[in-house]
Amino acid sequence: MGIDSSKRLMLTGNKAAAWGARLAQVEYVPAFPITPQTEIVETLAKWFADGTLKGKFTNMDSEHSMFMAAGAGAATGVRVFTASSSQGILHGMESIYTIAGWRTPMVVVNVSRALATPITLEPDHNDIMSVRDCGFIQLHAETCQEIFDFILIGYKVAEDPFVCLPVLVNMDGFYLSFTREPVLIPNEQKIKKFLPEFKTSQPVFKASQPMARASAVFGGSTYTYFKIQQDLANRQAEEVFLKTSKEFEKHFGRFYDVVEKFNMEGAEFVFVMSNSFSTKGKDAVLKLRRQGIKAGLLKLRLFRPFPATAIADALCGHDNVAIIDQNLAPGMGGITYPEIVASLYDRKNRPQNILSVIGGLGGKDITEGDFLSIIEKLKSSETKQPFYLFGKKDEENFERLQHLAISNKEAFQS
Amino acid sequence: MFRVRLHGRGGQGIKTASQILGSAAFFSGFQAQDFPLYGAERRGAPIVAFTRINRQNILERGPILVPDILLIGDESLLEDIQAAPLCGADNFTAIFINSSRLPEKLQENYSLSTLPHVLDITSLCVKFLDNGSSTSAAIAAVGARLLGQIEFPALKEAVELELNAQGINSDLRKKNIDLAEEVFQLLTPMEVKERPEKNITSSKLISSEQKPVVLAAPIILEPGNMALRKTGNWRLDRPEIDYEHCNNCLICYARCPDGVIGIKTDGSPEIDYDHCKGCLICAQECPGHFIKTVKESGSWE
Ligand code: SF4
Ligand code: SF4
Numbered sequence: 001m002g003i004d005s006s007k008r009l010m011l012t013g014n015k016a017a018a019w020g021a022r023l024a025q026v027e028y029v030p031a032f033p034i035t036p037q038t039e040i041v042e043t044l045a046k047w048f049a050d051g052t053l054k055g056k057f058t059n060m061d062s063e064h065s066m067f068m069a070a071g072a073g074a075a076t077g078v079r080v081f082t083a084s085s086s087q088g089i090l091h092g093m094e095s096i097y098t099i100a101g102w103r104t105p106m107v108v109v110n111v112s113r114a115l116a117t118p119i120t121l122e123p124d125h126n127d128i129m130s131v132r133d134c135g136f137i138q139l140h141a142e143t144c145q146e147i148f149d150f151i152l153i154g155y156k157v158a159e160d161p162f163v164c165l166p167v168l169v170n171m172d173g174f175y176l177s178f179t180r181e182p183v184l185i186p187n188e189q190k191i192k193k194f195l196p197e198f199k200t201s202q203p204v205f206k207a208s209q210p211m212a213r214a215s216a217v218f219g220g221s222t223y224t225y226f227k228i229q230q231d232l233a234n235r236q237a238e239e240v241f242l243k244t245s246k247e248f249e250k251h252f253g254r255f256y257d258v259v260e261k262f263n264m265e266g267a268e269f270v271f272v273m274s275n276s277f278s279t280k281g282k283d284a285v286l287k288l289r290r291q292g293i294k295a296g297l298l299k300l301r302l303f304r305p306f307p308a309t310a311i312a313d314a315l316c317g318h319d320n321v322a323i324i325d326q327n328l329a330p331g332m333g334g335i336t337y338p339e340i341v342a343s344l345y346d347r348k349n350r351p352q353n354i355l356s357v358i359g360g361l362g363g364k365d366i367t368e369g370d371f372l373s374i375i376e377k378l379k380s381s382e383t384k385q386p387f388y389l390f391g392k393k394d395e396e397n398f399e400r401l402q403h404l405a406i407s408n409k410e411a412f413q414s
Numbered sequence: 415m416f417r418v419r420l421h422g423r424g425g426q427g428i429k430t431a432s433q434i435l436g437s438a439a440f441f442s443g444f445q446a447q448d449f450p451l452y453g454a455e456r457r458g459a460p461i462v463a464f465t466r467i468n469r470q471n472i473l474e475r476g477p478i479l480v481p482d483i484l485l486i487g488d489e490s491l492l493e494d495i496q497a498a499p500l501c502g503a504d505n506f507t508a509i510f511i512n513s514s515r516l517p518e519k520l521q522e523n524y525s526l527s528t529l530p531h532v533l534d535i536t537s538l539c540v541k542f543l544d545n546g547s548s549t550s551a552a553i554a555a556v557g558a559r560l561l562g563q564i565e566f567p568a569l570k571e572a573v574e575l576e577l578n579a580q581g582i583n584s585d586l587r588k589k590n591i592d593l594a595e596e597v598f599q600l601l602t603p604m605e606v607k608e609r610p611e612k613n614i615t616s617s618k619l620i621s622s623e624q625k626p627v628v629l630a631a632p633i634i635l636e637p638g639n640m641a642l643r644k645t646g647n648w649r650l651d652r653p654e655i656d657y658e659h660c661n662n663c664l665i666c667y668a669r670c671p672d673g674v675i676g677i678k679t680d681g682s683p684e685i686d687y688d689h690c691k692g693c694l695i696c697a698q699e700c701p702g703h704f705i706k707t708v709k710e711s712g713s714w715e
Contacts, residue, residue: 103631164627202627203635210637217632218453228622229630236624 006190011183013176014039016144017083017109017169019183020151022047023191024107027055027078027198030069032062034088035121036173037111041083063092070106071099074166075213077204079155079197080106085173086113086127093130099166100135101230102213103202105158106166107151108136112275113173114362122363123173125275125327128303129335135230137167137237138304140274142260144183147171149254152195156244161201163237165230170303174363175276186252194251238305258307260299261314263289267296269375270315270351272323272340274300277360281324284371293375300336308343315344320378321351325386326360333386334358353378359389416467416606417478418557421499422487423650425457427550430576431487432463434554437572439467442564447472458648458692460497465557481507482609483560487535487553489513490710492524494647500524506609510556512536512549531560533600542593543586546709547650551577551590555597562603569594641689645672649692651707655683659704666696666705 011019017040021029029048031041048057055078060066063084074080084092089110110131114124128138137157141147147169154167171177203211217223238258249255260278263285264270273281278299288295298314315321323341325334332338337356344350355378359366370389377387418435422428429450436448450463464478479502489511491497503509505527511520512535521529535553536546551573558564570591577587624630655666660682667675667683674686675696685696697705 101632103627161627162624164631202631203633209635212634213632215632215634222632225622226630226632229625232622232624233627233630 006184006186008182008184010180011144011148012039012178012180013141013144013147013171014111014178015043015180016148016183017151017171018043018047019185020148020169021081021107022053023185023188024079024081024152024155024195025192025197026053026081028070028073028080029055029057030060030066030073030080030082031057032060032066032084032088034063034085036113036123036177037083037085037088037109039177040109040111044081063088064095067092067095067099067108070108070166071095071102071104072205074099074104074106075102075205077198077200079159080104081108081151082106083109083111085111086115089127089131090115093134096131096136097134098214101226103164103230103233104166104213105155105164105198107154107158108166108168109147109151110168110170111173111177112170118362120362121173123175123326124361124363125170125325125335128168128170129327129329131168132304132335135165135234136304137163137165137234137241138170138302139167140170140301140303141176142274142276142278142299142301144171144176144179144181145254146256147176148183148185149248149252149256152191153241153244153248153256155195155198156247157237157240159198159201160237160240160244163233163240164202165233165237168304170275172276179276184252190251194248235305238302238307241302256301258302258310259314260301262297262299264296264298264314264318266294267318268294269296269320269322269378270318271295271297271371271374272300272315272321272336273297274303274336275326277324277326277366280366280368281371284368287368288371288375293372295371295375303336306339306343308339311340312343312347312350315340315351316347316349318351320353320355320375322355322357322374322378322387324357324359324366324374326358328358328361337386356386357389358386364389364394415472415474416482416561416563417474417480418465418467418483418485418561419478419481419499420463420465420485420487420553420557421491421497422461422463422549422553423457423491423648424452424459424461425650426461426487426547428461428487428553429463430550430580431485431553431557432465434550434569434572434576435465435557436467437575438554438558438564438569439465441568441571444468444563445470445472447474451477456648456691458650459645460491460494460647462497467561467563478502480504480609482606483507483557484509485553485557486511487549488650489515489520490647497647500526503527506607508560508604510560512553531556531601531604533597535597538593538596542589542596548590551594552597555594556601559598559601560604562606566595566598569598644688645691646688649690649710651692651694652687652710653685653690653692653694653697653705654708655685656704656706657682659702660700661702661704663701666700669699670696 047053070082112123115126139150150169158167245256271281281297285295323337334356432448436446439446444467447466491499509530511530514534517532540546558569662681674689676684
């Protein structure tokens with residue numbers, strides 16, 4: 001099954017993730033399936049079963065034990081991969097925070113899916129935002145190619161002696177996970193040159209060498225020390241990511257900055273977006289430019305550590321900025337909005353007009369028209385925030401369904 | 415503000431004492447605050463509790479680092495480096511020690527800067543309650559009396575309230591109130607010295623540097639380090655094997671939850687007193703009752 005030269009394959013995001021793990025020569029995959037991530041672990045299961053991949057694939061009984069096994073596996077000094085989504089991330093949350101503190105490198109793929117309630121299988125980013133503060137590195141992918149590339153880059157960043165943290169690569173469910181598009185898969189030997197076998201930079205679990213990675217501490221000083229170290233290591237990952245990206249470019253010709261600037265020159269209106277919907281944003285920017293509206297787009301890529309300086313550098317000098325959050329913290333609004341605003345606070349030439357936009361929840365499309373509405377809103381003097389991308393048609397859609405859900409309305413009204 | 419710090423051992427009622435004192439102050443028209451500090455430890459382990467008493471609102475929280483009054487419910491704690499009951503005490507701190515020794519001897523032996531107040535609480539508890547380690551009402555009474563700001567009716571009400579909340583029956587509550595009254599009469603209020611307020615000086619903060627992961631993650635590479643944690647001082651009572659009668663059945667060896675009973679070359683059991691926590695399960699389990707229990711006290715005479 002080994003491929004001897006680079007080739008372009010039509011791959012779904014899930015398949016691209018599986019290929020990334022395969023060519024990173026992962027040695028241990030603890031797995032638990034969940035829609036829309038299942039194809040990743042199914043593909044890997046098959047490759048482990050037919051001998052394409054050497055090592056161990058284990059079906060776990062839940063995401064909680066899956067993440068714990070991933071951490072424990074990585075603590076033995078092998079290269080670990082796993083994947084989850086949505087409620088699975090929530091179920092694994094305790095383990096996720098725990099293994100971040102263990103400082104064990106690995107790559108985890110999250111396939112974004114909105115959180116219950118109500119239940120849906122379609123994407124938004126509340127799941128990935130829920131692990132924003134756990135200590136993992138986060139990379140958000142726009143294309144299937146980015147998913148594949150970020151997994152390779154991710155291992156190098158995770159395994160860097162001064163990082164030693166899990167890297168989470170995010171893709172949108174459906175929009176990327178089930179979408180096939182061409183992905184360039186480089187030659188295996190070339191990948192090995194960029195990403196050699198995993199050599200751990202720390203002591204590892206061995207039967208002959210008892211050790212603990214989760215000591216209990218008391219009094220606050222020791223706890224604070226380890227937490228500061230976790231923060232410093234996470235921040236260090238920005239520099240390591242850039243260094244690794246440049247190295248990746250040398251090997252494969254593609255370069256990934258911590259953010260991506262799209263038509264930002266002279267842009268009067270900037271959309272800040274992340275993940276697969278950025279593609280729709282880029283399309284709208286091009287169309288709006290043709291209509292004579294100077295639009296631009298800033299795509300978030302490295303989300304943890306948060307590249308505040310790069311974001312502020314990119315946004316300063318532009319008058320109007322709309323931060324589109326495909327997530328919602330009820331009672332507060334968009335989750336990335338305050339982080340981006342905070343990164344601009346000490347800049348003299350910061351944008352004067354910043355709008356918080358909530359859209360794309362539970363897989364809801366963001367249309368071309370929505371982008372123009374955002375610009376009109378930015379131009380208007382009305383200041384109500386956040387601005388929800390929810391229209392007349394959406395309401396009619398909802399009411400039709402509500403009619404079915406509550407047919408006997410009188411029973412409730414009396 | 416009166417800052418009272420209480421030291422004792424798990425199971426001695428130190429937390430309850432801090433609550434009785436807090437309630438008694440509250441019933442006397444003060445603002446009060448009380449809380450205990452303990453972790454994953456258990457009976458016999460050093461315990462600290464705190465009571466703050468003030469005429470105005472209390473704007474302090476957390477442990478009392480510099481106590482105005484120290485109530486030490488177990489003399490053996492003074493020899494315990496980890497419990498360090500004298501930590502933070504200065505010339506303004508009044509010290510009370512539950513002991514049968516003379517104040518002068520205690521001052522000399524523990525190099526105390528002031529003469530301690532002393533009363534043999536343990537004996538009083540035995541006398542009134544038939545239990546030397548139920549010290550909550552007595553210790554609270556010591557605090558209330560030394561302060562000189564709390565009248566007996568308020569203390570009585572507090573003992574009644576707090577012990578009732580613990581499910582203590584009315585007969586035993588009555589005995590505790592008698593005990594508290596006795597303590598109240600045996601002591602006289604101390605002279606309260608006003609501690610002058612110091613100006614705030616800034617903390618010496620540092621800018622942390624990133625460390626290599628071995629030093630940056632909570633990794634323990636040295637196994638078996640529990641042996642370094644000596645828990646022998648948790649004991650209120652010491653198990654002693656009567657080798658005259660012990661028949662080496664080793665049931666005690668099997669039952670000790672801490673694995674601190676070893677086997678000597680002649681096949682007889684041996685207790686490691688550096689680590690024995692004094693749970694007395696061995697004494698309970700020995701079929702012939704050949705393990706007797708002896709009260710622990712300070713090691714000097
Ligand atoms: S009292 Fe007996 S059973 Fe308990 S720790 Fe000590 S030796 Fe073990
Ligand atoms: S249980 Fe009693 S008789 Fe048996 S070994 Fe222990 S002390 Fe001796």
